Amino acid sequence: MSEPTPQPLLTLDGLTVAFDGKVVVDDLSLSVNPGETLAIVGESGSGKSVSALGAIDLLPSNAEVRGQRWLEGTDLTQLSKRDWNGIRGNRVGFIFQEPMTSLNPLHRIGKQIGETLRLHQGLNGQAARQRAKALLEQVKLPRPEELLDAWPHQLSGGQRQRVMIAMAIANDPALLIADEPTTALDVTVQQDILALLKELRDRHDMGVLLISHDLNLVRRHADRVCVMYQGKLQESGRVEDVFRRPQSDYTKTLIAAEPEGRPAEPSNTHSLLTTRQLRVSFARPKTRLFQRQPPAFEALKATDLSLTPGETLGIVGESGSGKTTLASAIMRLVASQGDVKLGDTTLSQFTGEALRRQRHRFQMVFQDPYGALSPRMPVFDIISEGLRFHFPTLSEMEVTERVHRTLSEVGLPKSCADRYPHEFSGGQRQRIAVARAIILEPELLVLDEPTSALDRTVQKQLVVLLRDLQARRQLSYLFISHDLAVVRAMAHRIMVLKDGEVIEQGNCLEVLAAPRHPYTKALIEAAHLY
The missing domain is CATH 3.40.50.300 (P-loop containing nucleotide triphosphate hydrolases)
Structure with a gap:
């Protein structure tokens, strides 16, 4: 029965x-x-x-x-x-x-x-x-x-x-x-x-x-x-x-649908981005009124990395491992110790207006696109805001043309320009965030989980778009992701972080095929890559 x-x-x-x-x-x-x-x-x-x-x-x-x-x-x-x-x-x-x-x-x-x-x-x-x-x-x-x-x-x-x-x-x-x-x-x-x-x-x-x-x-x-x-x-x-x-x-x-293919090999060998002994610490909160100040939490231990023009470095690791902290330190969004150089410019020496004037050279696509987009601004203003600040001599017609062209590049129609962020899905908002970053034609793009809110078909399209942009503009990417299938399709090299420390790095395909550290092996097994 x-x-x-x-x-x-x-x-x-x-x-x-x-x-x-x-x-x-x-x-x-x-x-x-x-x-x-x-x-x-x-x-x-x-x-x-x-x-x-x-x-x-x-x-x-x-x-x-x-x-x-x-x-x-x-x-x-x-x-x-x-x-x-x-x-x-x-x-x-x-x-x-x-x-x-x-x-x-x-x-x-x-x-x-x-x-x-x-x-x-x-x-x-x-x-x-x-x-x-x-x-x-x-x-x-x-x-x-x-x-x-x-x-x-x-x-x-x-x-x-x-x-x-x-x-x-x-x-x-x-x-x-x-x-x-x-x-x-x-x-x-x-x-x-x-x-x-x-x-x-x-x-x-x-x-x-x-x-x-x-x-x-x-x-x-x-x-x-x-x-x-x-x-x-x-x-x-x-x-x-x-x-x-x-x-x-x-x-x-x-x-x-599955991200596939590989990025074009970079032709330059000189370093675009270099960090030396980059560290980030955060003060721990007191839990009682008369408690002594607890020791600071070291979110990112001394980290060295380099990136050449047209190269992608994939950053992987568990939540809280220091991936976003590393990106934020490079972008000068959190206080840090150590040096960050972009080309011949030592970014760690700049503050205030001088730093803002350098920002068109390095842009970031944040993990949470809704939190990163102003709900009070239409898409046109969101994408064009940085353009107007860094290139004030552009005419209104030139600004409009570049906004529409960039929207098209990320797979969005021109009609999106007059709408507001809340009218879009999570994946569409992520594409708007990418458009806002690439319209400034930066040398370095930091991508913090750029495909996390996207379905596989759109992920595949975005991966192809990012690789094409990289090949045409010789863009360098710092690509942060927990999705190893996407990292495999995007990155030339890979860096594995755990508890704020680099535990393994090397050629992307070599590390994914033959990881040395037990934690890297566990990541790959969980992702069902092979």
């Missing part, structure tokens, strides 16, 4: 979402059962995140949501605002795609985790702190006692993502909506986090709605999958069935 079919935890029937009359999700129907993981995949802008946000009433006021929605038998379309406040963060946990914009920059981490514990469990004071500490330990964050007293900006992107996961699971929700939960995490931590989510799912019979562009992740960790394209459901079914026998042309294209 067959087991009875479980009652769906979440059901969406004919979900349709429109913004100012424009339909972005069209007639979506799906269900999530207790104890299972349903994945929604599709390219940036396909409606994945909008569907999840619409399901739990988190879209802005100009969104029109139609269709039926049920959670544990409750008709969600009939809930009041007060009812929703009792459900979100309690019965439904949500891991947002961009943690820096979801965490309050004015409150310490412990207070932000404690807020949801106070609202839904009535915990305060020491009880809330101990529960918050336990949650940070659950999501594998080091030094949890210290991190409770840290500010969001003091954490790496991956650490902030894990804080968001801790907040989402704080009240043992029945349904966990995870919107790109491992975007900012290296492959080894991805495995730990997804194993944790699976453990929580199985222990509490929790349903998980997993939104991801990482098909390898979905293949290994989801039970069923829904494929979306331009707001419509293309196909759905059990993961092994959809991946082995895809029915729609779009699903076939998605599965086949």
Whole structure:
């Protein structure tokens, strides 16, 4: 006798979402059962995140949501605002795609985790702190006692993502909506986090709605999958069935997409970028009023590197290993010790206006594109702002022409210029950030997880674009990523960081094929590269 079919935890029937009359999700129907993981995949802008946000009433006021929605038998379309406040963060946990914009920059981490514990469990004071500490330990964050007293900006992107996961699971929700939960995490931590989510799912019979562009992740960790394209459901079914026998042309294209090829070999041998004994330390916060000042935390130990024109150096390592700190020190965005030279210019000697005038030579694409783009400025102003500062003699017609040409280079239409960042998907915002950087024609481009928010098809396009730009302009890239498949397609050399220290470096293909350090071996095995 067959087991009875479980009652769906979440059901969406004919979900349709429109913004100012424009339909972005069209007639979506799906269900999530207790104890299972349903994945929604599709390219940036396909409606994945909008569907999840619409399901739990988190879209802005100009969104029109139609269709039926049920959670544990409750008709969600009939809930009041007060009812929703009792459900979100309690019965439904949500891991947002961009943690820096979801965490309050004015409150310490412990207070932000404690807020949801106070609202839904009535915990305060020491009880809330101990529960918050336990949650940070659950999501594998080091030094949890210290991190409770840290500010969001003091954490790496991956650490902030894990804080968001801790907040989402704080009240043992029945349904966990995870919107790109491992975007900012290296492959080894991805495995730990997804194993944790699976453990929580199985222990509490929790349903998980997993939104991801990482098909390898979905293949290994989801039970069923829904494929979306331009707001419509293309196909759905059990993961092994959809991946082995895809029915729609779009699903076939998605599965086949993988960054491939190699960058052109650089022709120059002289150094463009050089660092010598570059170090970064951060003061540790006091946890008690009369406590002695704790010793500083050494985020980046003495690091030497060099980069030639037209070369890409890939920087890999776990979250908190010092990758972004290294990039920020090179960009003169954090205080550091040691020397940074760009060509014959010693950047570490410049400050203030003199440093600003040098910045068109070295640009950075940040890990969190939404946090890096002003929400008050249209795309045209965002991209042209640096151009107007560094090249004030350009006419308005020349500025407009260069903005439109750059948008085209990153795969965006000219019509995007008049829109605002919140109107774009995460992947589209990342392309805007790339456009803002390359319009200045820099010599050095620091790319901090530039493909982390992009689906595989767009990743492939961006990799081709970056390699083409590099070959034509002899650009040098410092390429930070946790995605070793993308690093393999982009980098000439690779540097592996762990706990702020370089543990291995060399030719990219040689290191990936025959790593010497056990940690590098673990990274490659987790990425399923070979």
